[in-house]
Amino acid sequence: MMIDPLSVFLLLLSAATPILFAALGELVAERAGVLNLGVEGMMITGALAGFAAAYATGNPFLGFLVAAIAGAVISMLFALLTQLFLANQVASGLALTLFGLGLAAMFGKPFEGVKAPPMPAGPLRINWIVWLGLIMVPLIWAFLNRSRAGLILRGVGENHEAAHALGYSVRLTRTAAIAFGGAMAGVGGAFISIATVLQWTEGMTAGAGWIALAIVVFSKWTAPGVLAGAWLFGGVTVLQLRLQAAGVAVPVQLLSMAPYLATILVLVIISARQKYSRRAGGGAPGSLGRNFHALR
Amino acid sequence: MHRRTLLATASALAATLAAPAFAQDEPLKIGFIYVGPVGDGGWTYQHDLGRQAIEAEYGDRVETTFIESVPEGADAERALTQLALAGNDLIFATSFGFMDPVMNVAARFPDVKFEHATGYKRSENVATYDARFYEGRAVIGTIAGRMTESDIIGYIGSFPIPEVIQGINSSFIHARKVNPDVEMRVVWAYSWFDPAKEADAAAALLAEGVDVILQHTDSTAPLAQAQAAGAIGFGQASDMAAFKPSPRVASIIDEWSPYYIKRVGAMLDGTWESGASWAGIGDGEVVIGEITDAVPAEVKAEAEALRDAIGAGEYHPFTGPLNKADGSVWLAEGETASDEDLQSMNFYVEGITAQIPQ
Secondary structure, rough: OOOOHHHHHHHHHHHHHHHHHHHHHHHHHHOOOOOOHHHHHHHHHHHHHHHHHHHHHHHHHHHHHHHHHHHHHHHHHHHHHHHHOOEEEEHHHHHHHHHHHHHHHHHHHHHEEEEEEOOOOOHOOOHHHHHHHHHHHHHHHHHHHOOOOHHHHHHHHHHHHHHHOOOOOHHHHHHHHHHHHHHHHHHHHHHHHHHHEEEEOOOOOOHHHHHHHHHHHHHOHHHHHHHHHHHHHHHHHHHHHHHHHHHHOOHHHHHHHHHHHHHHHHHHHHHHHHHHOOOOOOOOOOOOOOOOOOOO | HHHHHHHHHHHHHHHHHHHHHHHOOOOOEEEEEEEHHHOOOOOOHHHHHHHHHHHHHHHHEEEEEEOOOOOHHHHHHHHHHHHHOOOEEEEOOOOHHHHHHHHHHHOOOOEEEEEEOOOOOOOOOOEEEEOOOHHHHHHHHHHHHHOOOOOEEEEEEOOHHHHHHHHHHEEEEEEEEOOOOOEEEEOOOOOOOOOOHHHHHHHHHOOOOOOOEOOOOOOOOOHHHHHOOOOOEEEEEEOOOOHHHOOOEEEEEEHEEEEHHHHHHHHOOOOOOEEEEOOHHHHHOOEEEEOOOOOOOOHHHHHHHHHHHHHHHOOOOOOOOOEOOOOOOEEEOOOEEOOOHHHHOOOOOOOOOOOOOO
């Protein structure tokens, strides 16, 4: 049985959007040297705050704006812990995820059982936010690789001692990157509640944040790589559902496993190539996950 | 601490520990573990309404607690142990995957009674209960068969287990009864609750030309997708009233309150016994939610008549002649399926061309 590739691609665009946003945000944070495992917590915060705002105002776009702000605000908790108090980034990130999930569950109670306002279709009948996600890919690529600010951010991520010695504020740069990551994760989460499900339910991000984290590694810390990763994960998921819907007899479990198998495969290829690579760390920023203190 | 005081404390402690078994005015402590959040608006939400119904019915005579979002597996065993250690006399475990943890913990706490939803393993202190959801699926299958214009109905399955396969077969049989041209497409989500994946599954079905979606997963995401595509769907487990009058044109509601009230009553008067309960529309455990005006009046009347016939025990949704998908005879003319047959159902009926994942 034939399946129309265009329709699969259109489904893929929408399925990949939440993880694309979250992973792009995390990419910028990690390029600044911050490993924030709180993506899931920021996504769910954005999903709730965005839904609440869209529901209260009847304007889904305002919902996305509020989701971005909420994601950025809650990420400041992580920034406070890791940049000011120099707490461990891994532990702080995990705490942020748990905190976000709990906070959203608590404040979400009044929003259960109500529906988000419908979203007007965007150009080519593709959701506006899907377009925004696609536009963010070249923008972030250009920012990181073609702008002075991006160069500083990468410098801070590669070698914070050197960046500091050159007079750049490591703490400020990283805080800004964390806030951006939070805003992007918030929009990604809100896409699930406002554009896909149209309702708020506890735990609705269902692990998308963790997939986003995996995609950043998969991408070798590049924006086009993040897009490829989001499409691979989204694409295989959509394809296997589509094959099932078409009644094609394929082992479903195998297809469900496919994105993870693909990730392992790509990671193996990346690490195999790494020994020939000029730089030892592969694609990972040199100071990733390490705290910086000017007096040390 | 002096030895004498220590001994006195120890005996006082022993007395305190023994006391609840004899004291009459102590409330009966009842614990619940839920697989999802109480705010899921579906499966767990409905179980929690049942818990609240117990409190409303028995007031101060009972004290209920719950632990939500417990993953199926080792965590479930910990949560159950925690509830047993906290002095709960009766513990409800409300998901199929809690089955083995329940059996393990029940063996260690012989004085605590356990109730496991949708399982099949029982012991002296473990009872099981389930609802005949397939009865409700027959009714919504009838509506689906009448309402489809493309003659293709989609079904989002959670896991390929007998309960879900019963639902697929029941809805298909009754859709075909009113519309011989109906085809059914099945997509397995391998999850009970994953809104994003359910949305993708619904979108995949819609892209196949499906215009009526039935779901065996608990979020409203398929309804949101159906709405955007101009298709219809049904509330699952809970009413999902936010999507009325269309795309949600009716719903199949799990109503656990009658069972919970009955079982807690049995605990209170000391007549609790292990057993297996499998009640349906007739007992008020499977409820068809309001059929909205998006459904033509004659279709609504037809569906309600079927519902009432099933509820009164006049009609069984699995009545022959029925063949299996491979063409072999399953039920002869007028024969009805036995409960054993249903509980181990692992085949599609004739007419469904998909394969069940093994």
